[in-house]
Amino acid sequence: MANTVGHIIAVASGKGGVGKSTVTANLALAMAARGKRVGVLDADIYGPSQAHMLGVDPQTRPDMIDDKTMRPVDAHGLRVMSIAFLVDVTTPMVWRGPMASTAFQQLYNQTQWGELDYLFIDMPPGTGDIQLTLAQKVPVSGAVIVTTPQDIALLDAERGIEMFRKVHVPVLGIVENMSFHTCSCCGHQEAIFGEGGGQRIAERYNAPVLGRLPLALSVREQMDKGVPPVIAAPDQPAAQHFASIVAQLDEACQAQPEASGPTIGFS
Known part of the structure; x- marks a missing residue:
């Protein structure tokens, strides 16, 4: 069985703790708010968080269509798949890199995504096996790099950009998270992690x-x-930031060469 996905966007970071998964979830919801059919694949095999962030009950398991095909879980109108739906989330995934890469491919290939306009992939931090598997096996439209303004985060973000360039995946842009904090008492803005x-x-x-x-x-x-926040408080500044970002992503993807969209075949 084949699925048709218009555009696949990898959301990546050079290091953990910069808010990549938070950004992924909100970008997907903001894109859905534009009337698009959207899926989310949680590719962070060792530390999946999309299920929790999207409010999916920990006991949820995907429905099986046949021996190796799963239906994605619905979460706020998104089609979501994560290793968290298949294992006890309190159990650590003590796997070597090739095992994690195989799990990623199975989640990607053996999910009945159906027809999607966008599939957002929440990548694990770093530049390891899963990133290489993504570049080799998945027809990615582009990558979004999430970083904070902090120097150490920027160094790792640069490594991520260099990796995508080497494997010929376009970098659609940079999302700078935790750019500033606004005091709830006086309204003063402060760039806690640096600026620019x-x-x-x-x-x-x-x-x-x-x-x-x-x-x-x-x-x-x-x-x-x-x-x-995109659905909890859509009129608040945080949600509006995400709406602005997906408008740019949608425009960039629509400007790419005309194609019927990648076909995902089950193996």
């Missing part, structure tokens, strides 16, 4: 800064509850 870092690497690699996201308590609270 995302712009510097964007200029270095000729890629746009898609957005600068604030460090906000409300976002953390909403993600912990499984109701991301």
